[in-house]
Amino acid sequence: MGAQLIQVDWAVVLIMLPLSAAMLGFLLPGMARNIGLLAALLILFTVVGLGWQLTQTGVYSHVAGGWLAPLGIQLHADGFSLLMLATSAIVGVAVSIYSTGYFKAADDQRFWPTWLLLWAALNALFLAADVFNLYVTLELLGLSAVTLASLTGSKDSVSAAMRYLLSTLLGSLAFLLGIGLLYHQYGSVDIAILSERVNDSTVSWAALGLITAGLALKTALFPFHFWLPPAHASAPAPVSALLSALVVKASFYILLRLWLGLFDFQQDSTVANMLGILGATAVLWGSIQALRQIRLKMLVAYSTVAQIGYLFLAFPLAQTGGNRVWYAVAYLMLSHALAKAAMFLVAGNMMLFGGHDRIVNLDRVVQRLPVTVAAFGLAGVSIMGLPPSGGFIAKWLLLEAALAQGHWGIAGIMMLGGILAAAYVFKVLGYAFIPSPVPHQAVSVPARMQWMALLLATLAIMAGFVAQPLMQLIGIGALFDSTGSMP
Template sequence: MLEFHWQAILILLPFAGAAGCFLWPQRAVPLGLFVASGIVICVIGAGWQLAELGTQRYAVGGWGAPLGIDLYTDGLSLLMLAVTALAGLGISIYSSGYFSHERARYFWPLWMFLWTALNALFLSADIFNLYVTLELLGLAAVALVALAGGADALSGAMRYLLVSLLGSLAYLLGVALLYHGFGSVDIAILAQRVEPSPVVWAAAGLMSAGLLLKTALFPLHFWLPPAHASAPAPVSALLSALVVKASFYILARLWLEIFPFAGPGPALLMGLLGAAAVLWGGVQALRQTRLKMLIAYSTVAQTGYLFLAFPLASVTGWTAALYMLLSHAAAKTAMFMAAGNILYFGGHDRIADLDRIVQRLPLTITAFALAGVSIMGLPPSGGFIAKWMLLEAAIRSGQWWWVGILIVGGLLSAAWAFKVIGYAFTRSEAPHDTRKIPVVMEWSALLMAMLAILLGLFAPWPLALMEIGSPFDREGSG
């Protein structure tokens, strides 16, 4: 079993699930849950394989790069697969209660396609193949946003689609330049052949611009809040926790492996934009009157932290950013689920009218508060570990000024989190009708929030996983 094709199954299983859910919509829920648990098992299998045998290169079709396409698994890709599997399982369970029959018919196959795209993306070692996965990801995500219906969601989905396509095309043009310049689209081969030249700079610029747009880094974030806030709650969770991280992952891979010689200029620029995102996203989150919009702006802010890894440019810096990604995925999933519960329960998400949610939905508000602890970066949460490591990396590299961003960002998160919780304790002037929430929706939110906290208590284990194949230890980046 150690030599088993775990990587291939991780892609084929959700793909088959998508086809199955499309063919037999009345069986979609059990089929989806089956696929979700299967993926968790495959990730465990892949992790075991990685721990025993080291990094894995899988030549699809048996050809091998440069002629064929390779799948590559190291600690970084394994961690992304694991985040996706855990958040995906939680979201699948949540969704089994959330969607009406008519919506579920489309949600499940689209979600399975999204999962296929994510797994394929994290495994791919081929920049053209990454383009195909990006498009699969983008189209599935857009269709999922539009599933909410209504003017806001449809406009949000439309803008998201245009932005997503623009980003993919810029990326593809960069791929075209690299292929025609160096005769391969395999990341490892390119890493050997690429040298600083106008072609490389143009390709790096085009690909990074496209991916930054998809990752919604400030000031290219304008499309994210409306799309993430107007989507159905499980979809918002998927988008914030996983989809924006996918393009960040490609960006990290490209800069660590293909363009490590870029020097401090571009890295500093990305760090500064990240810092601006932390501040701007935090301030905007504080100004919002709708809960989901607030959480969406917090995603803009939290994405900013990830980009601090570029200027810090050390193994600790990258590990910290990845830990931030991991804990943000868990916390943000829990938070959007909690917001979805509140919306489902009371029919609105106006923060000022939360009306004693504490008494009525104790599990949900606990989930929100625990997730908030991680996003603020208070101990003993995953967010705390990540910020602590960022702090360490900043001081060690002598770039202490980033510490200010960490502190202000944390304070802004604390401000909005306490604002929401405060309203949840007070009686609203406008009482409203409520409806019963499926039990799974409350519990899955709470479990995801607890995961975000547990990430703080059991940090050494994921940190050790991340080091397999030492994805961050590249000359020129350290």
């Protein structure tokens, strides 16, 4: 039995399953919700299967169509892909269950097929080992994300979705031009083949610039973050959770993969330092903006801008201290995804409860939605980077690397970012305890919506306790062990 299960192409199933479910949901709109929920659970199960397979056999790869690269397309799964697939599966299942309470039945046919296509795009993206295939998945991801972001149909959300669409298309085109140049210089779109051939040439630098700029725009790195806060804040809450937790991470995932695989030809650290500086600015700017917001969803969205900044702080650190610092980044991607999804679900609960998300008018919400507020508090612990959360482990590793290498500026920015995060989290919690001058009509929030937020927040904390085994899983394929060492 075990021997047979190990042969199963779990990774391929992860792509086909959401795609088929999306099609069924499109075909049978009335059953879209049930089909989607079933698919969500099956995906979670499949990810577990893939994880087990990877622990047994190491890196997985699949030759699509039976044509080896460079002619054909290969799929590839290692520890880093597994981490992202698992994060998507966990957040995806929680958001799927949450959305059954959030969306009315009439909205199901608008939400489910698009969400399943987005999920398929995520899974396909995390499994891709071919840059043109990555472009196709990026487009599927971007277009489905825009569709979901526009679902409320309000003026704000439509203009935010429009800006998001223009940005994401611009990012894709820059990416496509970059991979086009790479193809014409090196004659392949397969990452493994390219990584052997790419050298320090004019074309490589042009591609590096185009691809990094395009992906930074999609990841909303400061100053390309302009599209993110309105898009994430005006989308329906479960969609905001998906966009912040998963979609922006996907483009960062590609950037990191290509950075490690293709762009290691560049020895001087100018580009890395520049990304680090933009990341540092993002941490400060995003945190300060978050603190200034009067609406909860805008606060959480700006917090995403800040947390994305942390991911980029690792570029200069890896340049001097070796690739092991990316373990911390991978960990941060996981814990931020869990915590940020939890926060957006909380925001959705509070909006449903009070009909608004103005922070000063939360009006003792803690007494009436204790589970929801607890979820926000726990997620906040991880966002701030306090022990024993997953966010703490990630940021501690980053801080340690910064201190060990004498990057005092980065260390300082990280501490300051933590303090600012504490300030905006406690600002929300503070207003949750005090009565507001204008009491409001309270609407009851379904229990599953509250518990899903708490589940994700708890997982963000729990991630702090399983650091050792998780790091081992991420280490499958040894993507981050290639050079240098970190304490």
